[in-house]
Amino acid sequence: MLANGLTTYECWDLKKVSIPSRSRLYQLEPVGIGTSLVESLTGYISRLAEAHCVTPKVLISRELVSFIPKTYRTTNLFEMRSLTGALNGLGTMAFDLVTVLESMTLRSDLRFLTLLTWANIFPQRKLLRSRRAWCPYCYEEWYSSKDKVIYEPLIWFFEAVTVCHCHNKSLCQQCLHCKRDIPPLASYSRPGYCPYCLEWLGVTADYPSSDNTPLSKEEIMWQTWVIKTLGELLATTPRLSKPLQREIVAQAFCRYVEQFAEGNTAAFARMLEIPKNKVWMWQMGKVLPELNVILKICFTLQVSVLDFLTQETLKENSSKFPATPQNQVKDSSTKKLEVKFDSDRTQQLLENVLQANEQPLPMTAVAKRLGYPKRVLYRHFPELCRAISAEYVKYMKESRVKRIEQCCEEVKQAVRQFHTEGIYPSEAAISKLLAKPGCFRDKQVRAALRAARKEISLEP
Numbered sequence: 001m002l003a004n005g006l007t008t009y010e011c012w013d014l015k016k017v018s019i020p021s022r023s024r025l026y027q028l029e030p031v032g033i034g035t036s037l038v039e040s041l042t043g044y045i046s047r048l049a050e051a052h053c054v055t056p057k058v059l060i061s062r063e064l065v066s067f068i069p070k071t072y073r074t075t076n077l078f079e080m081r082s083l084t085g086a087l088n089g090l091g092t093m094a095f096d097l098v099t100v101l102e103s104m105t106l107r108s109d110l111r112f113l114t115l116l117t118w119a120n121i122f123p124q125r126k127l128l129r130s131r132r133a134w135c136p137y138c139y140e141e142w143y144s145s146k147d148k149v150i151y152e153p154l155i156w157f158f159e160a161v162t163v164c165h166c167h168n169k170s171l172c173q174q175c176l177h178c179k180r181d182i183p184p185l186a187s188y189s190r191p192g193y194c195p196y197c198l199e200w201l202g203v204t205a206d207y208p209s210s211d212n213t214p215l216s217k218e219e220i221m222w223q224t225w226v227i228k229t230l231g232e233l234l235a236t237t238p239r240l241s242k243p244l245q246r247e248i249v250a251q252a253f254c255r256y257v258e259q260f261a262e263g264n265t266a267a268f269a270r271m272l273e274i275p276k277n278k279v280w281m282w283q284m285g286k287v288l289p290e291l292n293v294i295l296k297i298c299f300t301l302q303v304s305v306l307d308f309l310t311q312e313t314l315k316e317n318s319s320k321f322p323a324t325p326q327n328q329v330k331d332s333s334t335k336k337l338e339v340k341f342d343s344d345r346t347q348q349l350l351e352n353v354l355q356a357n358e359q360p361l362p363m364t365a366v367a368k369r370l371g372y373p374k375r376v377l378y379r380h381f382p383e384l385c386r387a388i389s390a391e392y393v394k395y396m397k398e399s400r401v402k403r404i405e406q407c408c409e410e411v412k413q414a415v416r417q418f419h420t421e422g423i424y425p426s427e428a429a430i431s432k433l434l435a436k437p438g439c440f441r442d443k444q445v446r447a448a449l450r451a452a453r454k455e456i457s458l459e460p
């Protein structure tokens with residue numbers, strides 16, 4: 001064979017191809033990580049079970065249970081119905097399940113479907129509810145839009161959230177068909193369906209709802225704020241480099257006491273209408289305030305919960321946070337009140353309050369009406385505020401005098417009436433007749449009684 005007749009064949013690479021490791025369960029992608037509407041872990045388990053064409057009971061008992069620590073293995077997870085809410089929370093149950101699921105799906109982001117990142121910050125009490133709450137209108141919209149996944153957002157599990165921010169309607173907490181409460185995870189859980197009667201939980205806007213009471217303006221305003229601030233927390237969770245440390249709560253209180261009350265804890269507590277020793281305990285880091293307390297404080301201070309807690313952390317880690325509209329809001333953070341404080345307008349409004357021909361108001365009510373903390377108003381316009389307060393004190397004194405005079409007159413007439421009817425005018429008998437029965441606590445009214453009895457010679 002001649003050498004020039006040889007064929008050159010292609011080269012074979014005989015190196016072993018590296019095959020990525022396989023996950024035991026589907027690597028189902030969670031919905032909405034990094035957004036305010038991130039999925040909940042219990043909802044994810046229901047969807048994961050559905051993807052495998054089994055029920056959550058089968059998925060857990062056949063695949064997961066042997067990896068869950070012995071403490072839960074002896075107990076059937078579904079018998080602890082109310083406890084399944086803890087799976088979305090910040091305790092060991094959530095941690096153990098996340099660890100097992102992350103290893104079986106080879107995902108590293110399932111912890112963001114729980115509140116584990118906030119484990120050192122919020123106490124468990126009154127944090128998440130132990131039964132499901134959902135917006136039936138959202139379910140129906142997702143169902144008819146076809147390209148949307150039907151899932152259970154984590155934000156619906158917060159006790160503080162009672163309204164759907166898209167529809168401004170109360171969240172449902174009972175199946176419309178079988179009228180039962182639904183636990184976060186049940187044997188036959190399926191996103192959007194009741195695990196007991198297996199009926200669809202969504203309804204259209206024209207469905208005759210059992211709860212037709214419209215929400216008040218204040219309730220909608222409060223809920224809109226709660227949902228916005230909690231949504232911001234959930235959206236930021238994946239961007240935090242590590243779980244936040246407990247000390248930041250105490251540091252936050254110290255910072256705000258300094259800023260709003262020049263370091264005076266008692267004045268700060270008065271402004272928030274909270275007992276002083278509670279604020280002191282939080283400042284010292286001895287106790288953590290519950291989420292609903294933090295929400296109320298932040299609402300009063302006009303600062304988001306995230307700004308309140310993490311201002312320092314975010315500044316330290318600012319390079320880790322991409323510029324998003326949310327972060328731009330953060331930059332103004334605690335100085336917000338000072339920056340946005342409209343001095344001229346506020347002065348005009350305070351002068352209007354002083355000159356108005358209405359019933360005088362206490363400064364707490366004026367501050368609420370103007371939307372600024374009382375402390376801020378006093379700092380900017382001490383004389384105006386003191387004048388408003390003095391007007392109120394004067395008005396209260398005058399109304400007290402008027403009230404007592406009226407009581408004395410009523411007592412006098414009652415004594416005469418009893419006398420003509422031949423009844424002894426005792427304090428108890430007269431009290432029953434008066435518009436304000438407690439008025440005998442005042443010595444002037446008791447004196448009026450004695451004088452009236454004297455007039456009809458019943459008293460020396």
Ligand SMILES: [Zn+2]
Binds near residue numbers: 135136137165167
């Ligand atoms: Zn909705």
Ligand SMILES: [Zn+2]
Binds near residue numbers: 175176196
């Ligand atoms: Zn049902």
